[in-house]
Amino acid sequence: MERIELLKSINDVFIDVLDNEDIQLTEKTSATDVEDWDSLNHIQLIVAIEKKFKIRFKSDEIRSWQNVGEMMDSIETKL
Amino acid sequence: MKDFFELKRNLKKDFSHLRSIKVALLGDTATQFLSVALRGAGFDGGFDLQIWEADFDQIELQVFDPSAELYTFAPDVIILFESAHKLVSKYSKLKPEAYSSFADDQLSKIDKLVTRISEQLTAKIIFYNFAEINDSVFGNYANKIESSFLFQLRKLNYNLMVYATGNPGLHICDLSTVQNRVGKGVFFQSSVYVNTEMVLSIEVLPAVAAQTIDIVGALYGRFKKCLVLDLDNTLWGGVIGDDGIENIQLGSLGIGKAFTELQYWIKKLKNRGIILAVCSKNTESVAKEPFGKHPDMVLHLDDIAVFIANWENKVDNIRQVQSILNIGFDSMVFLDDNPFERNIVRENIPELTIPELPEDPAEYLEYLYALNLFETVSFSNEDKERTKLYQLEAQRADVQRSFTNEDDFLKSLNMVSLVESFNKFNTPRVAQLSQRSNQFNLRTVRYTEPDIEALSRSGDVYTFSFTLEDKFGDNGLICVVILKKENKETLFVDTWLMSCRVLKRGMEHFVLNTIASFAAEKGFSWLHGEYIATPKNAMVKDHYKNLGFEQKKDGYVLNINTYATRPNHINKK
Numbered sequence: 001m002e003r004i005e006l007l008k009s010i011n012d013v014f015i016d017v018l019d020n021e022d023i024q025l026t027e028k029t030s031a032t033d034v035e036d037w038d039s040l041n042h043i044q045l046i047v048a049i050e051k052k053f054k055i056r057f058k059s060d061e062i063r064s065w066q067n068v069g070e071m072m073d074s075i076e077t078k079l
Numbered sequence: 080m081k082d083f084f085e086l087k088r089n090l091k092k093d094f095s096h097l098r099s100i101k102v103a104l105l106g107d108t109a110t111q112f113l114s115v116a117l118r119g120a121g122f123d124g125g126f127d128l129q130i131w132e133a134d135f136d137q138i139e140l141q142v143f144d145p146s147a148e149l150y151t152f153a154p155d156v157i158i159l160f161e162s163a164h165k166l167v168s169k170y171s172k173l174k175p176e177a178y179s180s181f182a183d184d185q186l187s188k189i190d191k192l193v194t195r196i197s198e199q200l201t202a203k204i205i206f207y208n209f210a211e212i213n214d215s216v217f218g219n220y221a222n223k224i225e226s227s228f229l230f231q232l233r234k235l236n237y238n239l240m241v242y243a244t245g246n247p248g249l250h251i252c253d254l255s256t257v258q259n260r261v262g263k264g265v266f267f268q269s270s271v272y273v274n275t276e277m278v279l280s281i282e283v284l285p286a287v288a289a290q291t292i293d294i295v296g297a298l299y300g301r302f303k304k305c306l307v308l309d310l311d312n313t314l315w316g317g318v319i320g321d322d323g324i325e326n327i328q329l330g331s332l333g334i335g336k337a338f339t340e341l342q343y344w345i346k347k348l349k350n351r352g353i354i355l356a357v358c359s360k361n362t363e364s365v366a367k368e369p370f371g372k373h374p375d376m377v378l379h380l381d382d383i384a385v386f387i388a389n390w391e392n393k394v395d396n397i398r399q400v401q402s403i404l405n406i407g408f409d410s411m412v413f414l415d416d417n418p419f420e421r422n423i424v425r426e427n428i429p430e431l432t433i434p435e436l437p438e439d440p441a442e443y444l445e446y447l448y449a450l451n452l453f454e455t456v457s458f459s460n461e462d463k464e465r466t467k468l469y470q471l472e473a474q475r476a477d478v479q480r481s482f483t484n485e486d487d488f489l490k491s492l493n494m495v496s497l498v499e500s501f502n503k504f505n506t507p508r509v510a511q512l513s514q515r516s517n518q519f520n521l522r523t524v525r526y527t528e529p530d531i532e533a534l535s536r537s538g539d540v541y542t543f544s545f546t547l548e549d550k551f552g553d554n555g556l557i558c559v560v561i562l563k564k565e566n567k568e569t570l571f572v573d574t575w576l577m578s579c580r581v582l583k584r585g586m587e588h589f590v591l592n593t594i595a596s597f598a599a600e601k602g603f604s605w606l607h608g609e610y611i612a613t614p615k616n617a618m619v620k621d622h623y624k625n626l627g628f629e630q631k632k633d634g635y636v637l638n639i640n641t642y643a644t645r646p647n648h649i650n651k652k
Contacts, residue, residue, distance in 0.1 A: 017084055019091075040111055043271055047281040048084065059273040 001079060006072055013048045017041065027069030053079065080289065083112070083281045086119025094127040100295065103154035103202070105133040105141055107165045109276040112284055117158075120288035124296055135276070142192050150199055156295060157202045158252075159192065162278045163209040163232065170228050171214075178226035182234035186242060193249055201530065203298050204249045205291060208236050210258035210266060247510070247528035250294050250456060257286050260449060293454040300514050300525060302455050303432065304406050306348060307397060309415035310359040310366055310388070314338060314345075314378065316440060320365050330375030337440045342377035344444060349382050352462025353453060354469055356385040356400045358413070363388040384469035393420055394427040403476075404469060405579040407517060407615065412452055416440070457511045457528075461555045471552045472580055489585060489648040492549040496586075497652040498593055501535045501542040508556045509544055512576060517615040520576040521608065521622060539564035540573075541597065545590060547581050548652070557581045560594055562606075569605040569636075570598050575622075585647035591626055593651075595642045609634035 001009075011025045018036050031037040037045070046062055049055075049071075055078040065071045104110050104117070114130050121128035131152045133141050138159060141149040149157075170181055177184070193204055213221065214228045221227035236255060243249050258266040261283055268280035279287055296302065311318045315338045316328025328335040349355050355378070359366050366388035370380045380386065385403050387396045393415075401408055408430035415421050421433050437446050475492075482488035501509055506528055513526040526534065534540050545558035558581070561574035572594075577586060598606055608623045610616075626645070628635035 019088060040275070043275050043277075044084070044112075044281060047268070047271065051282075057270060059270040062270055062274055 003072065006075065007068070009052065010049065010068065010072065010075075013045060013052055017044050017048050025068050027072065028067055030067040049075070055079070080285050081119075081123070083116055083284045086116050086123075086285055086288065089119035089122040090115065092122060094122060097122065097125055097127040098299065099127040099129055100156060100299070101129045101131070101152065101154045102295075103131050103133065103149055103152055103157045104160070105138045105149070105158065106160035106162070107136050107138055108160070108162045108278045109135055110160060112277055112281065113160070113279060113287065116284040116288035117291060120285065120292045121295070124292045125301075126292070126295065126299075128295075138192065142195050145199065153200065154202045156205060156298065157196060157200070158205045158207070158291065160207045161189075161209075162207075163212045164272070164278045166209055166232065166235075167212055167214060167228060170231065175226070178228075178231065181231040182238055185235050186238045189239070190242065193246065197248060197529070201248075201533075203527070205252050205294055206239065206243075206249060207252045207254045208239055210254050210263075247507075250298070252291050252294055254287065254290070257283065257290055261286060290451065293451050294456065297454045297456040298514075298527075300517065302410065302515075303353065303412050303453050304410040304515075305354040305356060305384075305400075305404060305412070306345065307356045307358050307400055307411055307413045308345070309413075309417070309420070310357060310361060312416040312440070313414055313436075314342060315369060315373075315376075319369060320361055324368055324373055327369060327373070329369075329373060334440055335375065337443060339375055339377060341440075341443050341447075344447070346377050346382065348453060349378075349466055350463060351453075351458070352465045354384045354404060354406075354465055355382055356404070357383050357387060358393055358396045358400060359388045360390055360393070361388040362390075381470070382466065384466050393424055397424060397428060397431070403472075405518075405582070457507065457514065459507045459511055461508055461511075464555070467552070468554060468580065471554075475549075475551055485583075486648075492551075492584070492648070494547060494549045494584065494649045495652040496548070496589060496649050497546040499544050501531055501544060505544050505556055506531050506535075509542075509559050512556065512559055512578065513574070516576040516578065517613070518579050518618045519582070520613075520616050521572065521619055522574060522611045523576075523613050523616060524574055526574070534561065541570070541601075543590075543594065543597075545586070545593075546652070547584065547586060547649070554578070554581055558586060558590055560590060562594060562598070564603075565607055568603060569607050570594075570601075570603050572606060572608040575608070579618075585649055587622070587626065588645035588647040589649040592644050592647070595637070595639055595644075598639050599642075604639050606637040606639060607634055608637070 007025060007027065011023060014023045014025060015021055018041060020035065023034060031042065046057060050057060053075060055075065057074060061074050065074065104114055110132055114132050118128050118130055131154065133149065138161070141147045170178070173181065189206070196202065196204060209232055211232060217224050217227045221229040224230060239251055243251050266280060266283045267278060271277055271280055308314055316334050317326060319327055329338055345355065367380065367386070369376050370378065385400050387399060389396070397413060401411065408428050412432045412434070413424060414434065414436065416436055424431060425433050432452065434447065434450055436443055479488050482491065499505060510526060510528040510531050535542060541562040543560040544556050546556050547554045557578040559574060559576050560572065562570045563573045565571040595606065608628055610620060610622065623635035624630065628637045
C-alpha cells in the first residue's frame with residue numbers, strides 16, 4: 001500500500017471514531033492538533049485501526065508515537 | 080449486534096422521549112467505555128440511562144461512606160463490576176494458607192456491600208460474575224485442588240448464584256457466559272488493559288452492555304411471555320403437506336437432530352412459563368398430525384396454548400393469537416424460517432420480536448442462545464402452570480359461546496376468590512404481577528419483592544391479593560390492591576392491577592365490594608382513586624367512572640357511606 005493511501009485509510013478511521021468529518025491528517029499531525037484525540041479516544045482509534053488492517057500493536061508501541069507518521073511506520077512493519 | 084462505535088454514536092441522539100433510569104456504575108477497573116456502551120445500548124433498548132460513574136476502584140469507599148456521592152445520587156440501579164483480573168491480584172497476594180477460604184472470604188465481602196447498599200437504598204443491584212481465568216499454576220489438576228485459583232473462582236461464581244437465590248434485589252449479570260460465547264481472545268485485549276486499566280475489549284463491550292440492558296429491561300417490565308412458532312422448516316425439516324409424516328426430518332434422520340434439539344429447548348421454555356403458540360400456513364389436520372403421531376416430536380399438542388393453522392396470512396393469525404392471549408405484541412417472539420414471512424409480519428407488527436434465523440437450521444439453537452430473548456427477574460410456581468391456564472381460558476371461551484346470556488354463563492362458572500393480605504407465600508407472585516401488568520393497571524407503580532415486604536411492614540398501608548377459581552380450574556393470584564391512608568377519612572388506592580386473563584368476570588365489582596367494606600369497617604368515608612395514563616393502560620381509563628366514582632380535580636372519589644354493593648357472581652373462599 002502506498003503511503004498516501006495508508007494515510008487516507010487512517011484518516012477514514014479517525015473520521016469514523018471521532019465522528020468528525022473535518023479531520024485532515026498529515027504525517028506531522030499529533031494528538032494536540034486534533035480535537036477529541038485524548039487518551040481514551042486514542043485507544044478506540046488503535047482498536048479500530050487494528051481491526052481495519054487486521055494487525056495487532058504491542059502495548060508499548062501504542063504509547064510511543066509522536067505523530068501520525070510514526071503510527072504509519074508501525075503499521076507498515078506489520079502489513 | 081452494533082459495534083462499540085455505533086453505540087457511541089447513539090449518545091448524540093435524542094433521549095428525551097425515553098424512560099429515564101438512574102444508574103450508578105462502580106468498578107474496580109476503569110469503566111469509561113462500559114459506561115458509553117451501556118448508555119448507547121440503553122438507547123436501543125428504549126431507556127435513557129442517567130449513568131453516574133464512581134471514580135476508579137472506589138467500590139468500598141462509596142458503599143461504606145453514608146455521605147458518599149453514591150447515596151446522594153440515589154440511583155435506581157447499581158452496577159457492581161468486580162473484575163476477574165483484580166480477583167487474581169487479590170488471590171496472588173495471599174499467604175498460601177488463605178487460598179482455600181478465598182471464595183468464601185470474597186463472598187462475605189460482597190455480602191457486606193450488598194447489605195450496606197440495601198440498608199440505605201431500594202436500588203436494584205446488578206453484580207457481574209467472574210469471567211474465568213485459569214492461572215495455569217496447577218494445569219488441569221487445578222480442578223482437584225481446592226486451593227487453586229481456578230477452583231476458588233468457580234466456587235465464588237457458584238457461591239454468588241446461591242447467595243442471589245436468597246436476595247431478590249440482587250441480580251447476577253453472567254459475564255462468564257459472555258466470555259464463553261465470544262472466547263477469551265475477544266473478551267480481553269491486553270494492550271487495552273495495560274494502557275487503560277480496562278478489562279473488557281472494545282469488541283466485547285456491546286455484548287456485555289446488551290447482557291446488562293436485558294436485566295434492566297426485565298426489571299422495568301420488559302420481557303417476553305410468548306413464543307409463536309412456524310412449523311415447516313422451523314420445528315421440523317421439510318414440508319409436512321408435501322413430504323408427509325414419514326419424510327419430515329426429526330430425530331436422528333438427516334438434519335433432524337437440529338430440529339429435535341430446538342424442540343427440547345422450546346419445551347424447557349414452556350416448562351419455565353413461556354406460552355407457546357403455533358402459527359402455520361397449513362391445513363389444520365395435516366399440521367397437527369406430527370404432534371400426535373411422530374415418535375421424535377418433543378412438543379405435543381398440550382404444550383401449545385393456541386394452535387392456528389390455515390391458509391390466511393400470518394399477520395392476521397398472529398393478531399388472533401395476541402387477542403386470545405391478551406398480551407402485548409412487544410412480549411411476543413415469532414420464529415419463522417422464511418425471510419419473506421418474517422418481513423411481512425415485521426412490517427405490519429413492528430413491536431413483535433422476530434429473530435433473523437440463520438439459513439442453516441443447524442445454527443438455529445446457538446443463534447437463539449446468543450440472543451438471550453427470555454431474560455426475567457422473577458420465577459414463580461405459577462409460571463410453570465401458565466400454558467394450562469391459557470388452555471383453560473380457551474375452553475371457557477368455547478363454553479361461553481353456548482350461553483346467550485352473559486349472566487347465566489358467569490353464574491355457571493361457580494367462581495370463588497381467596498382474599499388475603501400480602502404474606503411470605505404470595506409475595507413473589509404479587510411482585511411478579513406488579514412487574515408484569517401493563518394493561519389493567521391504574522397507576523403502574525412497580526413493586527419488587529423487597530418493596531412488597533417493606534410495604535407489608537409499614538403502618539397505614541393495607542394490602543389485598545385476590546385469587547380466582549372456577550369450575551374449569553384455578554387462575555391463581557390475579558389481582559392486587561394496595562390502599563394507603565391519605566387522612567383519617569380517606570383511603571388512597573395506590574395500586575389496583577389485575578391480570579387480563581380474568582377480564583369480564585365481574586372481578587372489578589367483587590374487588591370494590593371487598594375494599595369498600597374493609598374501608599367502612601376501619602371507619603373511613605372515602606376511597607380516592609387515580610388513573611395515570613401509560614401507552615398501555617387505556618383499557619382502564621374509565622375504570623373508576625364505570626364503578627361509580629365521582630371525578631374530582633385530583634382523581635376520583637367514592638363515598639363509602641352511601642356505597643351499594645355491586646352485584647357479581649364471585650363468592651369469597
